[in-house]
Amino acid sequence: MSYLNNPAVVMDNGTGLTKLGFAGNDSPSYVFPTAIATTTGKSTGSSTRTVDQSFSNLSVSDSNTSKAYLTSNSTSATNFNSSATHSSAILSNHLSGKRGTEDLDFYIGNEALLASQSQQYSLSYPIRHGQVENWDHMERFWENSIFKYLRTEPEDHCFLLTEPPLNPPENREQVAEIFFESFNCAGLYIAVQAVLALAASWSSPKVTDRSLTGTVIDSGDGVTHVIPVAEGYVIGSAIKNVPIAGRDITNFIQQILRDRGELDASLKTAEAIKQEFCYVAPDIVKEFNKYDRDGSKFAQYIVENQDKTSRKLIDVGYERFLAPEIFFNPEICSSDFLTPLPTLVDETIRSCPIDVRKGLYNNIVLSGGSTMFKDFGRRLQRDVKTIVNKRIEHSEQLSGTKSTGIDVQVVSHRRQRNAVWFGGSLLAQTGEFKSYCHTKADYDEYGPEIVRTFSLFNVAQ
């Protein structure tokens, strides 16, 4: 029973990035792309292979610059994409020459991105739209995560994994099979990402009661979800998606840089500008005027090439506030999706059961990297409030009675970027966590269907 004293392992596998770490920590130990590079070729002649290899070594050092943006969104403390020497070491080490070990020849995370630049590896993303698409790849991805990155023995730890809302129970069973049978882990708990994001918001001083009721706005790289959660249960029928997220913001910035004829308008530059300079403005006309009156609002971004021999100065202007504005005015960059995020949040909450709506308005929680813009929460709160107050006023006029009003509150906190992981870390460090896990013994007794249900954390302590 040694696992009882070890910290649980918390793994959050997202579509774009995977966060790995141990419960009780403030931030994940590893953040890297959920990517896996596997060998493509069946066994070929050894002579062609050597040629291939030297070519691939060359191409790596060349194309490091072009691919670097792929890895740049990794916020990991330990960076795996650092040097070219590292990458060639990876590639010279490959095992494909040894017959029968092809299935061990793969890389994950940033190493996978590097390896995929050679002809021999093909890159794939085992998670699409939050759900696991390729179980074989995912199993190998987990294997490397546990043994190569975290370097732990699965039989000594409980695992907390995350799943998207509306994940079919069959997927959970599949996860249980892999974790109990392949890895022989001590215990397993699978939590819904939105619920963990709510738990993460408890670290904000704004939150007084630790309830699991609230609306989660989860915006990553590909898509933005609005997910209502009532007492720990996701209200699946009311979930809404916005096809606007981090990638669209980056593309929008790139378009502006091109229109202005800046010296460098690469995706990497646009991404760096997004992370460094962007913020949400209360009113764009006023903000335009501020910039025109006061030149100090314009910023400058310096692009250096790989060996730091040349520098380019990029002026950064209106895109600082225009880019995040596409959440609030999607019209300015997309022609098919026109509903602003605040309106969508309001619609989502209104399609929920009437008795939880107040709680949902009261606790709107942000999660994910694309909600990190300065004043994002403030603007959202103001806009939702305006919509709600207008409606209340209207219904007061019609009914002639006085409403008690609705308190709209948007909670933003410092752990927003890895909110889901942090929420998992928070819950998995509690003493009760291990009693909520399904253990290996349970699994052997009842079979994979035990993971269809998990008891909720008892939060009313």
Place this chain on the structure above:
Amino acid sequence: MPAYHSTFIVDERYTKVINNIPLLALASDNSVISGDSYDITDEVLDLFKANTFFKNFEIINSSDRLLTYGILYINSCLSLLSFTTSKNDAIKKLYNFAIDSNVVPGEPNFKLNNMFMINSSTTSRGDFEELKQYLQAFRIVLANKLVQRVYTDFKDATKEAEVPSKFWMQFSKKKFMNKSL
């Protein structure tokens, strides 16, 4: 939050409206004695950058029509300039353009007749002429003010720049509502 609207309220007792276009007072016009000099052309320039991003615009006040006309006119002005045009060239170019482009709303070849809901069947020749004169003055004032703004150093608003500010030129390819005059 939809696109921004004009704040000038048209009162038909004081402002003449021809073909649904209000002839709002222009501040440079000496015949107008008004307290502040903020007029419709200033508003067009202030709202231009924000509104060019929008593809939909609902006309609420009749001054919104003048605003739309102005924004689209700035669009075509900017497309005449290049990143290297000098200020004197720009003044000449835009003045000539203001004089030349003279399709009056309500005439059959004006592209926005539908959007402006213009019914010109009852408009007299004199009114047409008056609207033509007014819009020409409007365009000249607008072009002058535009040149002043475009040739301002973006880092220091008190300095004049040699070439057009790229923070204006970045809008030259944008099209308000995907339309042009």
